[in-house]
Amino acid sequence: MKNLLTFVAIIFCTMSAFAQQSKVAIAIHGGAGTILRENMTAEREAEYRAKLEEALKAGHDILEEGGTSLDAVVAAIQIMEESTLFNAGKGAVFTNDGKNELDAAIMDGKTRNAGAVAGISTVKSPVAAARMVMENSPHVMMIGAGAEQFASEQGLETVDPSYFYTDRRFEQLEKIRNTEKSQLDHDGDSKSAEDKRQGYLDKHFPDRKFGTVGAVALDQNGNIAAATSTGGMTNKRYGRVGDVPVIGAGTYADNATAAISATGHGEYFIRSVVAHDITAIMKYQNKSVQEAANTVVKDKLVDMGGGGGVIAIDGEGNIAMPFNTKGMYRGSIDTEGKVYIGIYEDEQP
Numbered sequence: 001m002k003n004l005l006t007f008v009a010i011i012f013c014t015m016s017a018f019a020q021q022s023k024v025a026i027a028i029h030g031g032a033g034t035i036l037r038e039n040m041t042a043e044r045e046a047e048y049r050a051k052l053e054e055a056l057k058a059g060h061d062i063l064e065e066g067g068t069s070l071d072a073v074v075a076a077i078q079i080m081e082e083s084t085l086f087n088a089g090k091g092a093v094f095t096n097d098g099k100n101e102l103d104a105a106i107m108d109g110k111t112r113n114a115g116a117v118a119g120i121s122t123v124k125s126p127v128a129a130a131r132m133v134m135e136n137s138p139h140v141m142m143i144g145a146g147a148e149q150f151a152s153e154q155g156l157e158t159v160d161p162s163y164f165y166t167d168r169r170f171e172q173l174e175k176i177r178n179t180e181k182s183q184l185d186h187d188g189d190s191k192s193a194e195d196k197r198q199g200y201l202d203k204h205f206p207d208r209k210f211g212t213v214g215a216v217a218l219d220q221n222g223n224i225a226a227a228t229s230t231g232g233m234t235n236k237r238y239g240r241v242g243d244v245p246v247i248g249a250g251t252y253a254d255n256a257t258a259a260i261s262a263t264g265h266g267e268y269f270i271r272s273v274v275a276h277d278i279t280a281i282m283k284y285q286n287k288s289v290q291e292a293a294n295t296v297v298k299d300k301l302v303d304m305g306g307g308g309g310v311i312a313i314d315g316e317g318n319i320a321m322p323f324n325t326k327g328m329y330r331g332s333i334d335t336e337g338k339v340y341i342g343i344y345e346d347e348q349p
Helices: 002-021 042-064 069-081 126-136 144-153 167-183 193-204 266-272 274-285 289-304
Strands: 025-033 102-108 114-120 141-143 213-218 224-230 251-253 258-264 308-314 327-333 339-344
Touching: 025 042, 025 069, 025 258, 025 308, 042 069, 042 213, 042 327, 042 339, 069 102, 069 126, 069 213, 069 224, 102 126, 102 251, 114 126, 114 144, 114 251, 126 144, 126 224, 141 144, 213 258, 213 308, 224 251, 224 258, 251 274, 258 266, 258 274, 258 289, 266 274, 266 289, 274 289, 274 308, 289 308, 308 327
Parallel strands: 114 141
Antiparallel strands: 025 213, 025 327, 102 114, 102 224, 213 224, 251 258, 258 308, 327 339
């Protein structure tokens, strides 16, 4: 009888431990910026919400079936990379030269292994290329033609650069370039011409900096992962690379703390090492993922003048999605299976 009771106790404990471990969760974002209801048609809003839900469910289905957090974040992001609604993959913004240059990164919270690509134009799924760099090379980041060659050798689908073209994004580029020519004349004061140019663009084209997609997830084994993909900044010049492929800035994951994917004005996120800073606050100040993310996004970034937001998830499945702009395309499915989709700043989970 004693042996039977012991056996039952062991089974009960094992089942309880499995039940705790089997909780999964995922969060995604599709960029942050001046996203206002008055500027959004009902049809376009419905499109965004539907695509966010599709991406969420694609990742969550993988988690529910026992897949890894890495598989989940890639699946979610690829849905958004293939949608013209977002600034990643097809539908990416254009550089000043009229090209699409794509960046992506991924990080495994279990091993803290990471991979990133930057400035690529022929790989259909940049996030898949970043994962190949992480898993099949000794490197963390590859750029340009070398990254494209590596991705091709790994068997990833390559496309003609025209695949990424959309009329909507090209018209945005033309509008900014034409406005620069007609509006940014020197006025003789002490402020530099470049400062004037940036100030004017910030005022009239605030969204040009904030397009990115990302995902963070917790799988049944208790492992977390983060990934991010972007077309960068509209009208960017000189081979500019933002925070997305910079591990610790726009993308980071550590099972001991959290997985983070960021979206915003990349230069500030690089200088603030935003993603890693959130995990450092959790680790060294014993703060929750929500407290740490709020501190960085709503205090530190604001003090510097940086706009944007993050999605974050810890090893218990707690999710944080703070942002300091007017809106952020975002969504989550928590450990209880509750689905949340948000766009505007007044929409709370």
